[in-house]
Amino acid sequence: MDLQTFWFCVLGLLLAGYAVLDGYDLGVGLLYPLAKDDTERRVLMNSIAPLWDGNEVWLVAFGASLFAAFPDVYAAVFSGFYIPFMLLLLALIMRASSMEFRGKHPSETWRRFWDRSLFASSLGASVLYGVAAGNMIAGVPVDSERYLVCGFFDLLGPFPLLTGLLTTCLFAMHGACYLCLKTEGPLHHRIHAWRGKALLAFLALFLTVLVMMLSQDASAASHLRERPFVGTFAAVGVLLTASTFLAARAGHHTRALASSSLIVLLCVGVFCGSLYPDLAPSSLDQAWSLDIWNSSSSPGTLRIMAVVALLGLPLAGAYSAFMHLVFRGKVKLDETSY
Amino acid sequence: MMLDAAFLSRLQFAMTIMFHYLFPPLTIGLALLMVAMEWLHLRTGDKLYASMTRFWARIFAVNFAMGVATGITMEFQFGTNWAAYARFVGDVFGPALAAEGILAFFLESCFLGVLLFGWNRVPPRVHFLCTVMVALGSVISAFLITAANSWQQTPAGHVLVGTGPYMKAQMADFFAMVFSPSSLSRFAHVLMGCCVQGSFVVMGVCSYYLLRGRHVDFAKKCFPLALGLGLASTTAMLITGHRSAVVMAQYQPAKAAALEGLYESTDRAGLPLIGFPDSEARTLRYKIEIPGLLTWLIHGSKGGRVQGLNEFPREDWPPVFLAFQVYHAMLGLGTAFICWTLLNGLLLWRGTLFSSKLVLMGNLAAALGPYLANQFGWAAAELGRQPWTVYGVLRTQDSVSAVVPASHVLGSLLLFGLLYLALFCVWLFVMADKIEHGPEDAPPEPLAAPAGGA
Numbered sequence: 001m002d003l004q005t006f007w008f009c010v011l012g013l014l015l016a017g018y019a020v021l022d023g024y025d026l027g028v029g030l031l032y033p034l035a036k037d038d039t040e041r042r043v044l045m046n047s048i049a050p051l052w053d054g055n056e057v058w059l060v061a062f063g064a065s066l067f068a069a070f071p072d073v074y075a076a077v078f079s080g081f082y083i084p085f086m087l088l089l090l091a092l093i094m095r096a097s098s099m100e101f102r103g104k105h106p107s108e109t110w111r112r113f114w115d116r117s118l119f120a121s122s123l124g125a126s127v128l129y130g131v132a133a134g135n136m137i138a139g140v141p142v143d144s145e146r147y148l149v150c151g152f153f154d155l156l157g158p159f160p161l162l163t164g165l166l167t168t169c170l171f172a173m174h175g176a177c178y179l180c181l182k183t184e185g186p187l188h189h190r191i192h193a194w195r196g197k198a199l200l201a202f203l204a205l206f207l208t209v210l211v212m213m214l215s216q217d218a219s220a221a222s223h224l225r226e227r228p229f230v231g232t233f234a235a236v237g238v239l240l241t242a243s244t245f246l247a248a249r250a251g252h253h254t255r256a257l258a259s260s261s262l263i264v265l266l267c268v269g270v271f272c273g274s275l276y277p278d279l280a281p282s283s284l285d286q287a288w289s290l291d292i293w294n295s296s297s298s299p300g301t302l303r304i305m306a307v308v309a310l311l312g313l314p315l316a317g318a319y320s321a322f323m324h325l326v327f328r329g330k331v332k333l334d335e336t337s338y
Numbered sequence: 339m340m341l342d343a344a345f346l347s348r349l350q351f352a353m354t355i356m357f358h359y360l361f362p363p364l365t366i367g368l369a370l371l372m373v374a375m376e377w378l379h380l381r382t383g384d385k386l387y388a389s390m391t392r393f394w395a396r397i398f399a400v401n402f403a404m405g406v407a408t409g410i411t412m413e414f415q416f417g418t419n420w421a422a423y424a425r426f427v428g429d430v431f432g433p434a435l436a437a438e439g440i441l442a443f444f445l446e447s448c449f450l451g452v453l454l455f456g457w458n459r460v461p462p463r464v465h466f467l468c469t470v471m472v473a474l475g476s477v478i479s480a481f482l483i484t485a486a487n488s489w490q491q492t493p494a495g496h497v498l499v500g501t502g503p504y505m506k507a508q509m510a511d512f513f514a515m516v517f518s519p520s521s522l523s524r525f526a527h528v529l530m531g532c533c534v535q536g537s538f539v540v541m542g543v544c545s546y547y548l549l550r551g552r553h554v555d556f557a558k559k560c561f562p563l564a565l566g567l568g569l570a571s572t573t574a575m576l577i578t579g580h581r582s583a584v585v586m587a588q589y590q591p592a593k594a595a596a597l598e599g600l601y602e603s604t605d606r607a608g609l610p611l612i613g614f615p616d617s618e619a620r621t622l623r624y625k626i627e628i629p630g631l632l633t634w635l636i637h638g639s640k641g642g643r644v645q646g647l648n649e650f651p652r653e654d655w656p657p658v659f660l661a662f663q664v665y666h667a668m669l670g671l672g673t674a675f676i677c678w679t680l681l682n683g684l685l686l687w688r689g690t691l692f693s694s695k696l697v698l699m700g701n702l703a704a705a706l707g708p709y710l711a712n713q714f715g716w717a718a719a720e721l722g723r724q725p726w727t728v729y730g731v732l733r734t735q736d737s738v739s740a741v742v743p744a745s746h747v748l749g750s751l752l753l754f755g756l757l758y759l760a761l762f763c764v765w766l767f768v769m770a771d772k773i774e775h776g777p778e779d780a781p782p783e784p785l786a787a788p789a790g791g792a
Contacts, residue, residue, distance in 0.1 A: 046455075049451075049455060050451030050452070050454065050455035050456070051451055053402075053403075053406055053447040053450060053451065054444070054447040054448035054450070054451055056406070056410075056447070057439070057443045057444055057446075057447040057448075059410075060409075060410060060413055060439050060443055061436070061439035061440050061443065061444070063413050063414065063417075063439075064413060064432070064435040064436040064438065064439040064440075065436045065439065065440070067416065067417065067424060067428055067431075067432040067435055067436065068428065068432030068433045068435065068436035069432070069436075070428075071424055071425055071427075071428020071429060071432055071506075072425055072428070074416075074417045074424055074428065074432075075417055075421035075422070075424040075425040075428070075739075076421065077417070078414060078416075078417025078418045078421065078424070079417060079418055079419070079421035079739035079741050079742055080741060081418075082418050082739070082741075082742045082746050082750070083746060083749075085414055085417075085418050086418070086749075086750045086753065088414075089410060089411050089414055090753065090757065092407065092410055093407040093408065093410070093411070093757065093761070096403050096404075096406055096407035097403070097404075097407060097761060097764070099403070100399070100400060100403035100404075101764055101768060104400075104768045104771065104772075105767075105768075105771065145503070145740075147421065147740065147741045148741065149741050297428060297429040297432065297433075297509075298429050298508045298509060300508075300509050300510070300512075301429045301430075301432075301433055301508075301509045301512075304433065304509070304512045305433050305436060305437075308433070308436070308437050308440055308441065309440060311441075312437075312440035312441045312444070313440065315444070315445075316440065316444035316448075319444050319445060319448035319449065320444070320448055322448065322452075323448045323449070323451050323452060326451075326452050326456050326459050326460055327451065327455070327456075327459070334458060336454065336455050336456075336457050336458070337455070
């Protein structure tokens, strides 16, 4: 494996870590309206309060690693997606603030404001991730200067909107699996009932997106067509959805969460697998596409950063595992809770 | 037209980084103090140290969350607004950011959850270890981000490859980049700035309780800890600041000249205390200076050439007036901090501090000082680096994203302006509320019944 491919895999790993971990806490934000009173809302909030920051950090590491390993892609995509990324920042800032500030004051108006803001920002971030991913797969207007020039509304084609919906549905389903593990009583039953529907909706959207991907003409889709993966992806998707469904119905919540995590991994796999070896396939001219070789940092940088990643990422995984181990089990509100 | 995308992007970067930098110095300083408090609790078994750690952990949490929320903006902006810069430096500057993310942020963020919410879930020693990890993570992060910025100030360990718009800096020596000439002295200076901010805020809050006659035992025990750190760090600022200035004079002479308002090169340069640089007339007006001191500080002897701005082309000058003023405001504040902590120390030693209303009230105001000094210091560092993003290598004008129209930047600037203003008000309100509520005088029993939320 060459250094560029290694770094593509590291980025895939960071993205996968982010999607699985922050995916469930974005999902909790999406399911927030299912809580009926202040105590239930606090249970939902506190199911992720100690964890969300450690989860979101995977995104920060992903962004910075993209900058280090493939600076041209970081520069082109971040400046080309200026408005969506500013909206994403708005959503991430509001999400952090909602969780931090909601419990700090008992007034009804105060809490209602942060409740709504948590839901809206989780929804906004989930949709934006999906729309961004959809655009990358469909191809983006990378020009001969290796920059990306496009208007905001050009990014909202039917395919990206559908992937936006898919991501939202995926995170909501994943969040429901997580919450079934963390909650009890009527709230648990409400989420449990909701989870089955979310799973079905996810499967329908997932299969639709796969079919639509085959009809895209950008290089990413052609990569996918050339490879015998699509059928496998679809089959694995159906199997995993079924296994999540069965585990959930049998009340094996840990197994259901493990299974839904695999579904998230599958989606990240489809995304990365369809892009490779491109990072930003050009919709204008395939020759202008930014791939892992023409946009990477120098071998020296990739090598030293590989050392950093090989040292740091196992530790990062261990920290995250420790944190989840400390906060395992049902949410119990105490004096340290929000 | 002044309002071009480059100018607006600079304004946005300045605003977002200054707002961001309200939070990390406090959390870094507090983290170190919390390590000391929790360690004292483990050693002495004194419950007061436990409630102290818990109280400051709550203050820490609010500021850390704000730091995280506003920090992501910084991470994104290099790409969104400074795409040409990102492309130019990605090979060299990117690794420093990535190393920060991989080596420091995971450490900080994962253990933070246990620090804040894990009091009843892990044994005290494990909890202490988590506090240490959070502090360690925040210090590593401070080092790597300062190292990245120091590479912009005194670039080293890279070679330039390619031509025209495809020219870029390429890493030649990773460690030479991370330990660029100014890196260690500036990191030490930044870290001391964090310690000053942490200690002054703690001293201010303790003074408030003493003046109000509330949580008096808490305040009397907490104050000396903070004062100890304050005394050590304000004094150390003098050394680290001096060291940074010497490195700056050597590697960034135009920046040094601008910060000192020195237009004409001389062998006997004075150190101005105040003044009004007039770049049209090329002279420092209304100055009060200590003759010969600048030369002595830089060269360690009575004679030695100090370069003035006239030696550099006009287009390579930083904005002299503003850079001079913020730099000297920082110097003045730093000097005042040393005197102020010495006064506090003297009174504490004589046993009259806690009844001296005037000094305690002074401590309330003093808590704001490091906020200003840290902002001024960074403003001086970044203004002084102009007109370059990478000193002597890449100009700020050539660093901006060409594809982002000015109107979009104006929109995001307004968005961040309003959002941050609102968040600032919320933060003030919550901080005031937390401080007013104060520490629990008796540490709560484990798993006490919740009363409407913490």
